[in-house]
Amino acid sequence: MAEKLIDGKALAQKMQLQLAEKVKKLEIEHGIVPGLVVILVGDNPASQIYVRNKERSALTAGFKSETVRLSDSISEEELLEIIAKYNQDPSYHGILVQLPLPSHINDKRVILAIDPHKDVDGFHPMNTGHLWSGRPLMVPCTPAGIMEILHEYEVDLEGKNVVIIGRSNIVGKPMAQLLLDKNATVTLTHSRTRHLASVCKRADILIVAIGQANFVTEDFVKEGGVVIDVGMNRDDNGKLIGDVNFERVAPLANLITPVPGGVGPMTITMLLEQTYQAALRSVEL
Ligand code: GUN
Numbered sequence: 001m002a003e004k005l006i007d008g009k010a011l012a013q014k015m016q017l018q019l020a021e022k023v024k025k026l027e028i029e030h031g032i033v034p035g036l037v038v039i040l041v042g043d044n045p046a047s048q049i050y051v052r053n054k055e056r057s058a059l060t061a062g063f064k065s066e067t068v069r070l071s072d073s074i075s076e077e078e079l080l081e082i083i084a085k086y087n088q089d090p091s092y093h094g095i096l097v098q099l100p101l102p103s104h105i106n107d108k109r110v111i112l113a114i115d116p117h118k119d120v121d122g123f124h125p126m127n128t129g130h131l132w133s134g135r136p137l138m139v140p141c142t143p144a145g146i147m148e149i150l151h152e153y154e155v156d157l158e159g160k161n162v163v164i165i166g167r168s169n170i171v172g173k174p175m176a177q178l179l180l181d182k183n184a185t186v187t188l189t190h191s192r193t194r195h196l197a198s199v200c201k202r203a204d205i206l207i208v209a210i211g212q213a214n215f216v217t218e219d220f221v222k223e224g225g226v227v228i229d230v231g232m233n234r235d236d237n238g239k240l241i242g243d244v245n246f247e248r249v250a251p252l253a254n255l256i257t258p259v260p261g262g263v264g265p266m267t268i269t270m271l272l273e274q275t276y277q278a279a280l281r282s283v284e285l
Contacts, residue, residue: 004250006228006257008145011152012265016061019272023062026279034279035064035092036120036272041079041105042072047098054096057268063275064091072102079105080113087115093282094120094275099170117281120274123169131177138274143175145266146207146228147182153255155205155226157182163200164188165216165243166209171230175207196220214245221249227256230263 058065200220209230231243242259
């Protein structure tokens with residue numbers, strides 16, 4: 001069983017140590033420290049935890065890190081003005097506005113306001129366009145982290161059948177494009193897909209991002225398949241659980257991510273990596 005388990009935490013730690021070395025080198029050679037600002041509106045408890053973790057990891061890797069905490073009564077105009085200020089500030093290479101935003105703020109307008117070159121989430125339509133035209137610049141961090149996991153565990157994608165459950169802009173859609181770029185055959189499924197379990201059962205690699213605890217059982221998984229669980233659900237005791245029923249699926253799978261300790265730690269790693277890459281590009285400009 002142990003060798004079947006994907007250790008996303010260990011991979012994230014390894015990559016963040018390598019990143020800290022690259023950050024040091026960038027500062028010594030070019031006097032540039034990668035800067036990341038995270039903007040949090042309101043007091044959503046899950047968002048507060050994510051934002052704290054991002055800040056801690058950024059500081060550990062030697063980044064300049066700032067968290068802007070705003071009241072949920074802030075107007076959209078005020079938020080756009082704050083983003084404009086960081087767009088202009090050359091000491092920040094990455095800007096992330098934590099989602100979800102309060103309902104009176106239009107998140108599409110907010111994403112559009114971020115300079116696409118600082119959009120380390122890869123949510124700006126310009127970055128979506130780059131990704132879909134096969135020349136990615138900033139890529140959404142969770143799918144980027146999953147690609148790193150598949151690479152690290154030497155999962156062959158060429159011509160393989162990959163099924164994704166969930167068609168969000170944050171995970172499912174960008175995931176599909178990244179896999180297509182590696183010549184996988186991709187099926188993007190969702191809540192209305194007919195015969196979902198049998199579609200999934202054909203997958204060499206199954207990626208689950210549907211947001212329902214324990215949704216995927218052994219009926220969805222092929223013997224010897226690879227299972228990637230993006231789910232982050234809380235059970236009644238507040239414990240973090242995935243979209244995959246791990247106990248029932250693990251005996252079938254060849255490789256499987258746990259929750260926690262699978263995909264989650266890689267998301268922050270990719271956020272830092274993309275901020276570093278943006279800082280590096282600023283040297284080359
Ligand atoms: N909320 C949940 N996931 C994410 C993410 O990847 N980026 C941002 N900005 N907000 C999120």
